[in-house]
Amino acid sequence: MTVMEQRGAYRPTPPPAWQPRTDPAPLLPDAEPYRVLGTGAAEKVDPELLRLLYAELVRGRRYNTQATALTKQGRLAVYPSSTGQEACEIAAALALEERDWLFPSYRDTLAVVARGLDPASALTLLRGDWHTGYDPREHRIAPLSTPLATQLPHAVGLAHAARLKGDGVVALAMVGDGGTSEGDFHEALNFAAVWQAPVVFLVQNNGFAISVPLAKQTAAPSLAHKAVGYGMPGRLVDGNDAAAMHEVLSEAVARAREGGGPTLVEAVTYRMEAHTNADDATRYRQDTDVDAWRDHDPILLMERELTERGLLDDDMKRQVGDDAEAMAADLREHMNQEPVLDPMDLFTHVYAEQTSQLREQAAQLRAELEVASEEAEEEAR
Amino acid sequence: MTTVAAKPATKPANKPATMAQALGRALRDSMAEDPSVHVLGEDVGALGGVFRVTDGLAAEFGEDRCTDTPLAEAGILGTAVGMAMYGLRPVVEMQFDAFAYPAFEQLISHVARMRNRTRGAMPLPITVRVPYGGGIGGVEHHSDSSEAYYIATPGLHVVTPATVSDAYGLLRASIASDDPVVFLEPKRLYWSKADWNPEAPQTVEPIGRAVVRRPGRSATLITYGPSVPVCLEAAEAARAEGWDLEVVDLRSLVPFDDETVAASVRRTGRAVVVHESGGFGGPGGEIAARVTERCFHHLEAPVLRVAGFDIPYPPPMLEKHHLPGVDRILDAVARLQWEADS
Numbered sequence: 001m002t003v004m005e006q007r008g009a010y011r012p013t014p015p016p017a018w019q020p021r022t023d024p025a026p027l028l029p030d031a032e033p034y035r036v037l038g039t040g041a042a043e044k045v046d047p048e049l050l051r052l053l054y055a056e057l058v059r060g061r062r063y064n065t066q067a068t069a070l071t072k073q074g075r076l077a078v079y080p081s082s083t084g085q086e087a088c089e090i091a092a093a094l095a096l097e098e099r100d101w102l103f104p105s106y107r108d109t110l111a112v113v114a115r116g117l118d119p120a121s122a123l124t125l126l127r128g129d130w131h132t133g134y135d136p137r138e139h140r141i142a143p144l145s146t147p148l149a150t151q152l153p154h155a156v157g158l159a160h161a162a163r164l165k166g167d168g169v170v171a172l173a174m175v176g177d178g179g180t181s182e183g184d185f186h187e188a189l190n191f192a193a194v195w196q197a198p199v200v201f202l203v204q205n206n207g208f209a210i211s212v213p214l215a216k217q218t219a220a221p222s223l224a225h226k227a228v229g230y231g232m233p234g235r236l237v238d239g240n241d242a243a244a245m246h247e248v249l250s251e252a253v254a255r256a257r258e259g260g261g262p263t264l265v266e267a268v269t270y271r272m273e274a275h276t277n278a279d280d281a282t283r284y285r286q287d288t289d290v291d292a293w294r295d296h297d298p299i300l301l302m303e304r305e306l307t308e309r310g311l312l313d314d315d316m317k318r319q320v321g322d323d324a325e326a327m328a329a330d331l332r333e334h335m336n337q338e339p340v341l342d343p344m345d346l347f348t349h350v351y352a353e354q355t356s357q358l359r360e361q362a363a364q365l366r367a368e369l370e371v372a373s374e375e376a377e378e379e380a381r
Numbered sequence: 382m383t384t385v386a387a388k389p390a391t392k393p394a395n396k397p398a399t400m401a402q403a404l405g406r407a408l409r410d411s412m413a414e415d416p417s418v419h420v421l422g423e424d425v426g427a428l429g430g431v432f433r434v435t436d437g438l439a440a441e442f443g444e445d446r447c448t449d450t451p452l453a454e455a456g457i458l459g460t461a462v463g464m465a466m467y468g469l470r471p472v473v474e475m476q477f478d479a480f481a482y483p484a485f486e487q488l489i490s491h492v493a494r495m496r497n498r499t500r501g502a503m504p505l506p507i508t509v510r511v512p513y514g515g516g517i518g519g520v521e522h523h524s525d526s527s528e529a530y531y532i533a534t535p536g537l538h539v540v541t542p543a544t545v546s547d548a549y550g551l552l553r554a555s556i557a558s559d560d561p562v563v564f565l566e567p568k569r570l571y572w573s574k575a576d577w578n579p580e581a582p583q584t585v586e587p588i589g590r591a592v593v594r595r596p597g598r599s600a601t602l603i604t605y606g607p608s609v610p611v612c613l614e615a616a617e618a619a620r621a622e623g624w625d626l627e628v629v630d631l632r633s634l635v636p637f638d639d640e641t642v643a644a645s646v647r648r649t650g651r652a653v654v655v656h657e658s659g660g661f662g663g664p665g666g667e668i669a670a671r672v673t674e675r676c677f678h679h680l681e682a683p684v685l686r687v688a689g690f691d692i693p694y695p696p697p698m699l700e701k702h703h704l705p706g707v708d709r710i711l712d713a714v715a716r717l718q719w720e721a722d723s
C-alpha cells in the first residue's frame with residue numbers, strides 16, 4: 001500500500017483563513033490636503049491660537065530673512081531657508097508639550113527656535129563654530145541632523161524608551177520629501193508601527209530635494225499614502241495653513257500620547273528660496289512656478305483669515321512686526337560677535353576619558369599653539 | 382586574643398564554560414544589576430540569538446528588556462540611539478559581521494560622534510555586539526573580519542575577547558562604559574571552553590589594557606581575538622626549536638595599549654602582528670607603525686605582519702588557506718633573522 005492509499009484520497013487541505021492585519025480604510029489619507037483657513041473649520045479654532053500662530057509665522061519669516069542675510073555677509077557657513085514653510089515649522093514646535101522631544105533635520109532651525117531655543121544657539125551648526133549649540137536633554141531637541149532621515153529611528157527609539165518608562169512623552173520627527181526615499185525612513189516607520197511607539201513623523205513635501213522634483217522621488221499617490229503599508233494612519237495637510245498643521249499635528253500627538261501609536265503627516269508646501277545659498281534654483285524650476293505659490297503664502301493666509309474676522313488690527317500687526325525686528329536685531333548682534341573657540345576642545349569630547357593616543361595628539365597641538373602665540377607676540381614687539 | 386576559626390572558604394567550583402555562555406552570563410548580570418540595560422536584535426528573544434548568547438534573557442527579563450526587533454540593522458542601531466538618548470543602555474546584537482554593514486551609517490554618522498557633536502552633553506552608552514571572523518565554515522557574508530572599519534572611526538571603542546574569562550569581563554566593562562563600544566565576538570571561539578566560575582566571575586580592568594598571555598624572550602607575537610589561541614599554539618611549537626615567543630593579547634584595539642606592546646617589543650627586539658583580516662589597510666599596518674615609532678632602536682628586524690590575504694572572504698572549503706595558521710606564523714618568525722642560539 002502506498003502512503004497515498006493509506007491516507008485515503010488526496011485532498012488538499014485549505015490554508016488557514018487569511019485575514020488582513022489591519023483595515024486599511026481608516027489609515028488612508030484624504031484625497032485633498034486638509035485645510036482650515038478660509039473654510040468653516042476656521043471658526044472653531046480659538047482666536048488666541050490663530051493670533052499666536054500669526055505672530056510666530058511673522059517672527060519665523062523674519063528669522064529666515066535675517067539668517068539668509070547673515071549668510072551673504074559670511075557670518076553663516078550655510079543656511080537652508082524655510083521661507084514658505086514656516087507654518088510647518090511653527091506647528092511642529094507648538095504641537096508639542098515641554099516634556100516631548102523634537103527631532104529636526106538641517107532645514108528645521110525655525111522649529112527649534114519656535115520650541116524656545118535661543119535663536120543664536122540654534123545656528124551653531126550652520127555658523128560652523130561647533131556642531132550642536134545646545135544640550136539636547138535640556139531642551140528636548142535632538143541635534144539638527146544632516147544625514148537625511150537618520151534621525152527618524154532615533155525618534156522612534158526615544159519614544160519607545162519613554163513609553164517603556166510610562167512617561168507619556170511623544171517624539172515628533174521632521175524629514176523632507178527627498179528623505180522619504182532613504183532606507184532609514186522605511187526602517188523608522190516600520191519599527192514605530194510594530195512597537196506602536198508614540199511618534200509623529202512630519203514630512204515637509206516642499207516639492208524638491210535640492211533639484212530633484214517629487215515626481216522623480218516617488219511613484220506613490222502621495223507620501224502620506226506610504227503610512228498604510230506600515231499600518232499607521234497617513235494624513236495629508238496643507239503645509240501653508242498653520243491652523244490646519246497645528247490641528248493635524250496636535251491630534252497625532254494626542255493620539256500617540258494616549259497609546260494610539262504613530263502617524264505619518266505629509267505637509268504639502270513649497271520651498272520659496274533656493275535649497276541653500278550655494279544652489280541655483282533657476283536651473284531646475286521656473287519663476288512662474290514660484291509665483292503660483294506666492295498667493296498661498298502661509299503668512300498671507302493667516303493674515304486674511306484674521307483680518308476678515310476682525311481678529312487683527314493695525315496695532316497688533318505693528319506689535320508683531322516690532323517683536324520680530326527686535327529678535328532679528330538681537331540675532332544680528334550675536335552673530336556679528338566673533339565666536340570664542342578653544343582648539344583644545346577638539347580632543348575633549350571624543351571619549352569620556354581621553355585615550356593615550358589623543359593625549360599625545362593634544363600635547364602636539366598645545367605645543368603648536370604655544371609656538372604660534374610666541375611668534376605672534378614676537379611679531380607684535 | 383581569641384581567634385575565631387574562620388569558616389573554611391568554600392572555594393567556588395570552576396566548571397567548564399564556553400565563551401558564548403560567559404557572554405550570556407555577562408548580559409544577564411548586567412541586566413540584573415542595571416534596569417536601564419536593554420538587549421535588542423534579530424532573534425534574540427525566544428531563540429536566544431543564533432549563537433544562543435542571549436538564551437534565557439527574554440524569559441527572565443521580559444520582552445521589553447530583551448526584544449526581537451524587525452529585521453533591519455540600521456533600524457536596530459538607530460532606535461538604540463534614541464533609547465540611549467532617553468537614558469537607557471542598549472546592547473545591540475548584529476547577527477553576523479557582514480550584516481552589520483547596513484547599520485554603518487548609524488554607527489559612523491551618529492553613534493560614534495554624538496558625544497563629540499553635543500560637546501559632551503549627550504554620550505551614548507551603546508554596546509554593539511558583532512560576531513566576527515572565520516573558521517566556522519560559514520557561507521559568504523558569515524566570516525568577515527570587519528575590525529579595520531570600526532577602528533578607523535573615532536569615537537568608538539573596539540574590543541575583542543580571546544578567552545572565556547575576558548569575554549565576561551570585557552562585555553561587563555563595555556556595557557558599563559559611557560561610550561559606544563563595538564564588541565567583536567570571535568565566532569570560532571564561541572564554543573571554546575575553559576574552567577570558569579560563573580558564581581565568581583572576573584571583571585576586567587578598564588577597557589584598553591593588553592595582556593601578556595605568554596611571556597617569552599625572543600620575539601613578540603602581537604595579536605587579538607580569534608588569532609590568540611593560534612599564536613599560543615605557534616609559541617608552543619616554536620619552543621621545540623628553541624624559540625621563546627611572547628604573546629600579547631591586545632583585547633582592545635581602541636584604545637590601543639601602546640605601553641604594554643612597546644614594553645614587550647623592547648624586551649624581545651622582534652615583533653610579528655597576527656590577525657585574520659586583510660593586511661592591506663588592516664590593523665597590522667597601524668600596529669607595526671606604532672611599534673616601529675616607539676621601539677626603533679630596540680628592533681633587530683622589521684615588524685612583520687601575518688594577516689589574511691587581501692581577498693573577499695573565501696568559501697568555506699578554502700578558508701584554511703586564507704586564515705593565518707601556526708605554520709605561517711612560524712615562517713614569519715623565521716624571517717626575523719632568527720639566530721638559533723640566542
Ligand SMILES: Cc1ncc(C[n+]2csc(CCOP(=O)(O)OP(=O)(O)O)c2C)c(N)n1
Nearest residue numbers: 107146147148176177178179206208209210
Ligand atoms: C544621506 C544623505 N544623502 C545626501 C545628502 C545631501 N543632501 C542634502 S539636502 C538634500 C536634499 C534633501 O531633500 P529633502 O529631503 O526633500 O529636504 P529639503 O531639502 O527639501 O528640506 C541632499 C540630497 C544628505 N544630507 N544626506
